[in-house]
Amino acid sequence: MNWAQLGPQIWKASVDTIYMVGVSTFFTLLLGLPLGILLIITDRDGLVPIPWLNAILGFIVNLGRSLPFVILLIAILPFTRLLVGTTIGSKAAIVPLAVSAIPFFARISETSLREVDKGLIEAAQAMGCNLWQIIIKVLLPESLPSLVLGTAITIISLIGYSAMAGTIGGGGLGDLAIRYGYQRFQTEVMIITVVLLIVMVQLVQWLGNLLARALSHR
Amino acid sequence: MIDIQNVHKVYNGPNGVAALKGVHLHIPAGSIFGVLGQSGAGKSTLIRCVNLLERPTSGSIIVDGQDLTQLSPAQLRAARQRIGMIFQHFNLLNSRTVAQNVAFPLEIIGYKPAARRARVAELLDLVGLSDKAEAYPSQLSGGQKQRVGIARALAAEPKVLLSDEATSALDPQTTRSILELLRSLNERLGLTILLITHEMSVVRQICDRVAILEHGEVVEQGKVSELLAQANSRLAQAIFPKFDAYSARPGAVVATLTFTGSSAEQPVLSQLARQFMIDANVLAGNIESIGNQRIGQLQVELMGDQIEQAISYLRGQGVRVEVQA
Numbered sequence: 001m002n003w004a005q006l007g008p009q010i011w012k013a014s015v016d017t018i019y020m021v022g023v024s025t026f027f028t029l030l031l032g033l034p035l036g037i038l039l040i041i042t043d044r045d046g047l048v049p050i051p052w053l054n055a056i057l058g059f060i061v062n063l064g065r066s067l068p069f070v071i072l073l074i075a076i077l078p079f080t081r082l083l084v085g086t087t088i089g090s091k092a093a094i095v096p097l098a099v100s101a102i103p104f105f106a107r108i109s110e111t112s113l114r115e116v117d118k119g120l121i122e123a124a125q126a127m128g129c130n131l132w133q134i135i136i137k138v139l140l141p142e143s144l145p146s147l148v149l150g151t152a153i154t155i156i157s158l159i160g161y162s163a164m165a166g167t168i169g170g171g172g173l174g175d176l177a178i179r180y181g182y183q184r185f186q187t188e189v190m191i192i193t194v195v196l197l198i199v200m201v202q203l204v205q206w207l208g209n210l211l212a213r214a215l216s217h218r
Numbered sequence: 219m220i221d222i223q224n225v226h227k228v229y230n231g232p233n234g235v236a237a238l239k240g241v242h243l244h245i246p247a248g249s250i251f252g253v254l255g256q257s258g259a260g261k262s263t264l265i266r267c268v269n270l271l272e273r274p275t276s277g278s279i280i281v282d283g284q285d286l287t288q289l290s291p292a293q294l295r296a297a298r299q300r301i302g303m304i305f306q307h308f309n310l311l312n313s314r315t316v317a318q319n320v321a322f323p324l325e326i327i328g329y330k331p332a333a334r335r336a337r338v339a340e341l342l343d344l345v346g347l348s349d350k351a352e353a354y355p356s357q358l359s360g361g362q363k364q365r366v367g368i369a370r371a372l373a374a375e376p377k378v379l380l381s382d383e384a385t386s387a388l389d390p391q392t393t394r395s396i397l398e399l400l401r402s403l404n405e406r407l408g409l410t411i412l413l414i415t416h417e418m419s420v421v422r423q424i425c426d427r428v429a430i431l432e433h434g435e436v437v438e439q440g441k442v443s444e445l446l447a448q449a450n451s452r453l454a455q456a457i458f459p460k461f462d463a464y465s466a467r468p469g470a471v472v473a474t475l476t477f478t479g480s481s482a483e484q485p486v487l488s489q490l491a492r493q494f495m496i497d498a499n500v501l502a503g504n505i506e507s508i509g510n511q512r513i514g515q516l517q518v519e520l521m522g523d524q525i526e527q528a529i530s531y532l533r534g535q536g537v538r539v540e541v542q543a
Binding site: 117119120122123124125126127128129130133137138141142144215216217218 | 269298305311312314326354355374
């Protein structure tokens with residue numbers, strides 16, 4: 001056991017994990033939230049009912065969610081190469097991570113947005129709000145605490161998936177655990193990575209709860 | 219101010235339920251107009267048709283000279299900004315403070331922040347909640363929430379206020395104070411108020427005019443005082459419990475007398491005794507305060523020789539007399 005050599009490796013793996021999860025979370029929110037909004041407003045009893053679009057979006061989201069992550073990881077390799085020019089490394093892992101988390105977060109945000117009292121939307125309409133104002137001034141602020149909790153859940157799933165992405169050379173803590181902890185029988189490395197993953201997950205959930213509570217005025 | 223012309227509303231669905239069947243209502247400017255009905259009568263649909271939260275299947279809705287059913291979406295939004303609305307469950311944004319809730323419609327119509335602050339302060343003062351500006355709705359009582367709802371509804375200086383069962387979730391005492399507030403806003407600002415309710419007490423306390431809605435149809439409408447003066451109107455029958463039939467003694471006549479307006483202020487019964495030598499035996503009676511006038515119903519047994527003359531004297535005094543057959 002050589003700590004002088006292993007220390008920097010663990011550090012780098014942690015940074016890689018945070019990088020993968022951070023960037024894929026960013027894209028997940030960027031694309032998943034609008035998708036969630038589209039899902040509720042195009043719904044049959046939504047603000048702009050477009051049943052056919054709703055059905056197509058729902059189908060795509062379900063498709064994305066029905067593929068196990070490990071399979072998705074491999075299945076979209078050509079797409080990954082197209083987007084980032086490589087299929088190896090943390091940068092390449094971001095693509096499948098985001099692709100799997102976007103539909104997940106779309107459903108989670110859809111549920112959060114649906115919880116907003118219909119009466120509030122009606123009140124906003126009665127005041128002469130347009131669709132955009134209802135989304136920006138009513139739907140999003142009113143569901144914000146719930147969206148924050150949904151984001152925490154999504155980040156936690158991404159941390160788990162990022163460890164899987166490590167298996168195909170994605171880097172990060174999962175990669176480290178497999179190469180050292182599993183293939184070289186260095187149990188200490190396995191334990192350290194597991195502890196680090198647990199700490200990350202706990203931290204994210206704790207921060208999520210804290211933020212949601214601070215934002216909620218119910 | 220509001221004209222509802224031949225409005226039909228049919229909900230699509232397996233049964234195609236007709237919620238409104240040709241409703242005509244005229245709500246004069248400056249009046250407080252109540253639509254009274256049981257749940258399921260269609261009153262919720264009716265008030266939602268007035269600002270087109272529900273689009274009537276046919277008919278027109280004319281508010282302040284503008285037919286809302288003919289407007290483009292953008293014009294409709296502009297028209298809605300001039301119609302205030304308050305709700306049974308208040309519908310305040312939980313993510314905003316009281317002041318921010320009241321500021322909401324001002325943001326929509328594009329008030330500058332400084333003007334917004336001034337207007338919000340003015341409105342909170344109007345509803346007596348200046349000290350709650352920074353509170354969140356969850357920290358308020360039901361009555362306070364409705365006051366915020368009223369301040370918000372009035373923010374953009376509408377001429378019309380729609381009230382959707384605004385006091386149905388409140389206790390009787392709070393209901394009274396909210397109704398008093400609405401009455402004073404009506405008087406001070408000349409606000410036209412259309413309210414729907416299932417509570418007779420609301421009509422009794424503040425409405426000038428009333429329409430009774432049953433199964434999507436207006437079965438009776440008019441001035442509250444006039445309807446109450448008609449003993450056989452639905453409103454009067456709902457407010458005044460029907461008197462039990464009473465078998466008159468030989469030579470006596472049993473009559474129901476309805477007093478309204480000035481006749482309620484006159485000592486008519488003692489006049490009967492003095493002028494026509496009539497003995498009046500009061501069998502049952504109710505006296506109600508409606509708005510700012512008293513209305514009463516008495517069931518009396520009249521005895522004497524000049525009953526005919528006495529009855530025409532009563533009618534001459536503005537008392538409605540119905541003789542029991």
